[in-house]
Amino acid sequence: MKIAVLAGDGIGQEVTAEAVRVLKALELPSLELVDADVGGIAYKRHGHPLPPETLGTVRASDAILFGAVGDPDCDALERHLRPEQAILGLRKELGLFANLRPATVFKGLEDLTSLRPDVARSIDLLIVRELNGDVYFGEKGMRTTPGGLREGYDIMSYNEDEVRRIAHVGFRAAKAKGGRLCSVDKANVLETSQLWRDIVIEVAAEYPEVALSHMYVDNAAMQLVKDPGQFDVIVTGNLFGDILSDQASMCVGSIGLLASASLGEGSFGLYEPIHGSAPDIAGQDKANPMATILSAAMMLRHSFGEEAQAARIEAAVAKALANGVKGGDLGGNAGTREIGDAVLDNL
Ligand SMILES: NC(=O)c1ccc[n+]([C@@H]2O[C@H](COP(=O)([O-])OP(=O)(O)OC[C@H]3O[C@@H](n4cnc5c(N)ncnc54)[C@H](O)[C@@H]3O)[C@@H](O)[C@H]2O)c1
Ligand SMILES: CC(C)[C@H](C(=O)O)[C@@H](O)C(=O)O
Numbered sequence: 001m002k003i004a005v006l007a008g009d010g011i012g013q014e015v016t017a018e019a020v021r022v023l024k025a026l027e028l029p030s031l032e033l034v035d036a037d038v039g040g041i042a043y044k045r046h047g048h049p050l051p052p053e054t055l056g057t058v059r060a061s062d063a064i065l066f067g068a069v070g071d072p073d074c075d076a077l078e079r080h081l082r083p084e085q086a087i088l089g090l091r092k093e094l095g096l097f098a099n100l101r102p103a104t105v106f107k108g109l110e111d112l113t114s115l116r117p118d119v120a121r122s123i124d125l126l127i128v129r130e131l132n133g134d135v136y137f138g139e140k141g142m143r144t145t146p147g148g149l150r151e152g153y154d155i156m157s158y159n160e161d162e163v164r165r166i167a168h169v170g171f172r173a174a175k176a177k178g179g180r181l182c183s184v185d186k187a188n189v190l191e192t193s194q195l196w197r198d199i200v201i202e203v204a205a206e207y208p209e210v211a212l213s214h215m216y217v218d219n220a221a222m223q224l225v226k227d228p229g230q231f232d233v234i235v236t237g238n239l240f241g242d243i244l245s246d247q248a249s250m251c252v253g254s255i256g257l258l259a260s261a262s263l264g265e266g267s268f269g270l271y272e273p274i275h276g277s278a279p280d281i282a283g284q285d286k287a288n289p290m291a292t293i294l295s296a297a298m299m300l301r302h303s304f305g306e307e308a309q310a311a312r313i314e315a316a317v318a319k320a321l322a323n324g325v326k327g328g329d330l331g332g333n334a335g336t337r338e339i340g341d342a343v344l345d346n347l
């Protein structure tokens with residue numbers, strides 16, 4: 001069980017430290033943790049946000065525990081040197097095309113979400129976000145129009161194989177969870193989305209037990225706050241999934257609660273909170289580490305088959321919350337370390 005720990009920038013350092021404490025407390029006999037630099041901190045130390053040494057460490061590991069990358073000091077760098085390229089590079093380089101982002105309301109938080117309690121209570125959804133394609137990885141650049149104006153462009157595309165493989169992940173997830181799959185696209189406007197929809201319909205023939213629906217992304221954003229209980233699993237592209245998952249986080253209370261798993265074909269995976277480096281609260285012991293701790297639980301489940309240990313971590317987080325341990329993101333005053341302590345106490 002060799003885990004590369006890539007804490008990264010800002011609160012990435014703080015939240016990853018708590019997840020590591022929780023992993024160590026489980027006393028798993030084969031646990032081996034190896035730290036490596038990533039993001040802005042890696043750029044400052046090695047001249048690149050994803051140095052070869054880090055890629056080497058990652059390739060020699062069974063899974064990655066990732067914090068966050070992003071540093072305002074680096075926002076003016078050429079794009080290929082910016083911290084965010086590290087996480088995009090890892091996802092692409094390692095073929096991690098399926099991003100699972102579960103959103104569930106923990107007991108005791110029903111009154112603390114951005115929704116009415118009766119609406120929030122119904123949420124138990126999984127966003128399956130495609131992670132290797134879309135406008136993120138198409139040709140991009142700056143050019144000058146014939147009229148002399150600067151013009152930025154980013155090409156959005158998906159090929160049918162890319163859609164097919166993520167559709168299968170979505171259908172399999174829906175089969176295991178509630179039976180409803182909602183595919184979110186923008187097929188009324190985008191050719192990329194038309195292909196997406198056609199392929200999802202094709203794949204549906206292999207999953208007669210799953211009830212498939214389609215929704216345009218603008219409506220999905222609205223439905224997610226109107227009636228989130230209607231969703232078991234949402235499958236969508238890279239950009240729409242990015243946006244909808246941040247939105248879903250506030251439907252369950254805080255972005256500090258949403259974990260994720262990024263998976264490819266085998267058992268290797270990258271596990272990270274969905275949030276970023278939060279420069280506004282970095283270094284102040286204010287970040288909620290629960291999303292990262294829950295990501296470590298997803299790692300034990302998906303990469304190592306340690307279901308009981310994963311459930312143990314999830315139960316400890318649930319108990320800590322039920323006992324009223326809340327950070328500023330949930331209207332409380334518990335610090336990062338204190339939240340980590342509370343999870344450890346409840347393991
Ligand atoms: N996967 C990643 O590494 C990742 C994800 C998102 C953003 N980013 C990067 O992070 C930087 C900041 O981006 P942003 O501000 O748009 O998004 P962000 O997720 O870092 O923060 C958004 C807001 O949520 C709060 N927040 C986030 N995580 C929290 C936590 N665990 N506990 C309490 N509050 C929390 C922040 O304080 C901030 O107010 C940027 O450089 C961005 O590119 C990285
Ligand atoms: C930092 C950024 C590249 C990343 C994304 O857009 O995928 C982030 O927002 C996320 O959700 O993991």
Ligand SMILES: [Mg+2]
Pocket residue numbers: 242243246274
């Ligand atoms: Mg995001």
